[in-house]
Amino acid sequence: MLGEHPMPDAKANTLVSPELAAETELFKKAYSDYRAAADPMPFALKLTPYPDLALKFEKGLRLVMIDSMLVEHPQQIANDLNAVVRHYHQLEAWTKVLPNYDESERLAIVSEFLEPLASFLLNAPHLLAQRFVYSVSHLAHQANLLTRAGAKEDDLPDERNIGLKVMRKVAAGWPTFAPFAAALLLLDDESFSDQTDNFRNKQHHRIPARFELGHTQWVTRNRAEKRVSYGIGGRPPLKLEELLVPLAVQHDRACAVFSVYLDLIHEISAAIEARNEKSGK
Secondary structure (H helix, E strand, C coil), X not given: CCCCCCCCCCCCCCCXXXXXXXXXXXXXXXXHHHHHHHCCCCCCCCCCCCCCCCCCCCCCHHHHHHHHXXXXXXXXXXXXXXXXXXXXXXXXXXXXXHHHCCHHHHHHHHHHHHHHHHHHHHHHHHHHHHHHHHHHXXXXXXXXXXXXXXXXXXXXCCHHHCCHHHHHHHHCCCCCHHHHHHHHCCCCCHHHHHHCCCHHXXXXXXXXXXXXXXXXXXXXXXXXXXXXXXXXXXXXXXXXXXXXXXHHHHHHHHHHHHHHHHHHHHHHHHHHHHHHHHHHC
C-alpha cells in the first residue's frame, strides 16, 4: 500500500562486523574451555572462615561503636581474602587454557578476561596490608579510650592520615601487637615486588609490564647521586603462570596475618569485657 515501507532486513542492518563476530566466537569458545578447566579443580588456596567477634554483653554508645568495628572489620577482611582465593582459582584455570590459542588469540583473550583479574591479584597484598593497618589503628584506639587512662580521641588522626606509623603509635601497648606487626612485614614485601616487576607500584605511578604479550618501558631514566643515565630496551611481559607461586605465598602470609590479627582482637575484646565487668560492680 501507498506510504508503507518494507520491513528492514535485520541481518542487513546489523552493526556487527565480521571481525567482531569472529571475536565473539573466540570468546565463547575460550570461556567454555576455561569453565571446563575451572569447574573440576579444587581451590588451591584455603578459604577464610567468617568470625563472629561481637561483644557478648549489653553495650552503651561507646561500646556500640567498637562492637560494630569488631564485627565488620574481620568480616570485610575475610571477604577480601576469599576474593583472592576465587580469583586465583580463575587465573590458574585460564593458564591451562591459554596455550591452546595462537598469539593473536591470546592477546584478545588476555585483554577481555585476564587483565582485570591479574591486576586485582597483584594489587591484593598491598590492599590487604592497608586493610589491616586501618582496622588495627581504629580498634586499638577505641580500646585505648575505654581501658587506658590518658588516652584521648585526638590520638587518632583523620582517616586519610592513618598509616603504619599511626598504627604503631596507638597499638604498640597491646602485647599481641608485636607478633601481628612482625607477620604484617612479610605481606607485600620486597621479594614480591621483585618477582612481579614492581607491578602494583608501577601501575599506580609509572607504566607497568603487560601480561603475557607485549613490551613496555622502552626508555628508563636512572639517577645515581649526581649522574643520570638512560636505559633502552623495554621490559618483557609478566607470564601469568609464573605469577601463581608468588601470589600463593602472599595469600598464605595474608592468612597468617589474619590469624594474629584475630589474636589481637581477642585481647582487645577481653580487656573491654574486663573493664565492663569492673565498672558494673
